[in-house]
Amino acid sequence: MDLPTVAIVGRPNVGKSTLFNRLVGRKLALVDDRPGVTRDRREGDGSIGDVAFRIIDTAGLEEADADSLLGRMRAQTEAAILESDAVLFVIDARAGVLPADRPFAELVRRAGIPVILIANKAEGGAGMAGAYEAFSLGLGDPIPFSAEHGEGLGSLQDALRDVLPEPDEDEEDDGEGGKGLRVAIVGRPNAGKSTLINRMIGEDRLLVGPEAGITRDSISLDWEWRGRKIKLHDTAGMRRRARIDDKLEKLAVSDGLRAVRFAEVVVVLLDATIPFEKQDLTIVDLVESEGRSLVIGLNKWDLVADQPGLLKTLREDCTRLLPQVRGVSVVSLSGLGGEGIDKLMQAVVDASEVWSRRVSTARINAWLTDALQRNPPPAVSGRRIKIRYGTQVKSRPPHFALFGNQLDALPKSYTRYLVNGIREAFDLPGTPIRLSLRTTKNPFEKG
Known part of the structure; x- marks a missing residue:
């Protein structure tokens, strides 16, 4: 199979060889803090999740005479x-x-070929100012990344999937030019994940039973719903780390975490007879922190369907317990009886569209002006915090940046006000929202 080719370029000592090693999965390229270690082009087979490619590590770009070694x-x-x-x-x-x-x-x-801008060495949020500065290069949205620590791989996978050609004509697509919507089904042990997937695909493909923990591996299955290609990932039940002693189960849980990281939509399946247990909330927190779009499925609904008003009560509980994903779809279903699967899948597709939504800078700043007039930021040491403008720096999940002065002193309550305002104004229910605050330097401030 002919793989698409990706070249890593940039000036010396920005971490190209570390990125190359990360993508090929082993230390093929020599890495050192000194610039100019790489001279020849080095090639290898790289991949992130299901995106495979041929990768070329190149020498650092420098201005030089054509006949010289640098040239x-x-x-x-x-x-x-x-x-x-x-x-x-x-x-x-x-x-x-x-x-x-x-x-x-x-x-x-x-x-004239697609360019993905990587702002490397941004581990733990460091260097975000430099990442925003990279907009000035005119190469599109920068991906904050750490080749050393593997941060940002999910965003890079999405970007590569959008620009790389299909490796061969047999590659599956979703009827709209993509490779299928990636959906992970996660939850506590015995929430009914495998039973649900068997009912979705119409065959007993996955082993099921009353015992908790039957599924060990993250299983990937191709499926089609209403003409749309779906790649389903069944995962092992997730329990609190303190209660995991078995080495195999530790590996299975880590496989489930990987499935979450490379999914586009994660369905957190709850047992409707005992919903919103502490572990359910922890799993939703994990999905939100990974920036994946989310749907909550209330499975085994046939066992509680005789309780009037229960669904309304559980949706209210969801709003109260999970404010970080306010507006998330909560769908009642029965994996065993096959009820509610269409509603669940429509919610999955809708969540994916919200997660991928882009908002124009003009609309963001019109909203921001109104939000600041209605509730101005507080003053710090007698000086009012000023927010000058905002923009959306990326989607999947929606990530917004606000620029102004003293923004590092903005109270968390005001940040929540802004995030909730963005969610409501731009119709972003249930999706994780990222908000970065960038203080512009005051040239008259004494250093």
Whole structure:
């Protein structure tokens, strides 16, 4: 099978070889803090989840005479760009955009192939200012990333999936040019995940039974719902770490976590007879922290359907217990009886669309002006906090950035007010929302 080709480019010492090693899954490229360690193009087979590609590590781009060693290294890099299907353009988020980055950004832009901008060394939120600065390169939304620690792989997987060609004609798609909506079914042991999936696909494909913990592996199955390709992931039941002693189960839980990270929509399946247990809330927290879109399924509804008003009560409980995903779809169903599956899948598709939604900068700033007038930010040490403007920096999940002064002093209650306002104004129910606050430096402030 011919894999699409991806080239990693950027100036020296931004972490290209560390990224290459991360994507091929082993230390093929020599890594050192000194710039210029990589000279020849190095190639390997890389992958993130189900996205596979041929990856090329290149020498750091530097201005140099064509006949010099640096000039020949640059020529090798330019050749790699021209033979690639996509380019990962890497900058150092901690250093920000340097003058040396700009001519090479122009070089890859002129090549006329898709470019994914990687703001590397942004682990733990460090270097976010440099990541936002990367917008000025004109290469699209930067992906905050840490090649060293593997942070940002899910976002990079989504970006690569959007730009890379199909590896061969047998590759599945969802009828709309994609490879199928990736849906993970997660929950506590014995919530009925495997029974539900068997009913969805119409065959006893997965082993089921009354005993908790039958499923050990994360199982991936291809399915079609109303003409749309779906890739279903059944996962092992998730229990609190303190209660997991068996090594196999630890591995199974970690496999389930991986399924969450690479899903687009996660269905958290609850047992309707004992819903919203502490572990259910912990699992929803995990899905939210991973930035995945979410649907809550109340399984075994046939056992409680005779209780009038119960669904309304449980939806109210959901709003109270899970404010971080306010408006999330709560669907009643029975995996055993096959009831509610269409409602569940429609909620899944709707959640995916909300998760992928983009809002124009003009609309964001019109909303922001109104929100600030209705409830101005508080003053700190006699000076009022000013929020000057906002923008959406990425989707999947929706991520917004606000710029102003003293934003690091903004109270959490006001941040919640802004997030809830964004959710309501732009119709983003149930999806995780990220909000970054960037303080613009005051040139008159004494350092």
